[in-house]
Amino acid sequence: MGLNCTFCNESVINSDPSKGHPVSIAPYGVAHSYCAQQDLLYKRVFQGVRIAELDHQSFLELKEMVLTEDNVRSGMTNHVDLF
Ligand SMILES: [Zn+2]
Incomplete structure (x- = not known):
């Protein structure tokens, strides 16, 4: 802060x-x-990925990957268990 x-x-x-x-x-x-x-x-451009130009399915996959990675890095979980 x-x-x-x-x-x-x-x-x-x-x-x-x-x-x-x-x-x-x-x-x-x-x-x-x-x-x-x-x-x-x-x-809206991250590491060369134009996020705004991804189709809906690709965007959802990216979102899942980011959420999963965030969980792993937070040490909250070592497996995919978002729900
Ligand atoms: Zn500044």
């Missing part, structure tokens, strides 16, 4: 004015308005 930008990780307080003003990005925290705007442009 803190007042560091979600995207560039620098403090939003007394920061470079070119990064814009502090904005709240729920549920992540705070960010510079400039950084948040930049993120909007790119966030």
Whole structure:
């Protein structure tokens, strides 16, 4: 927790004015308005995957994989047991 930008990780307080003003990005925290705007442009492309262009089935598979990986990394479970 803190007042560091979600995207560039620098403090939003007394920061470079070119990064814009502090904005709240729920549920992540705070960010510079400039950084948040930049993120909007790119966030639907991840590691070369254009998420917005996936068909519905592929998107569901990606979502499942992410959720499963999150569970494993959280140490909550070592097997697929989402329900
Ligand atoms: Zn920033």
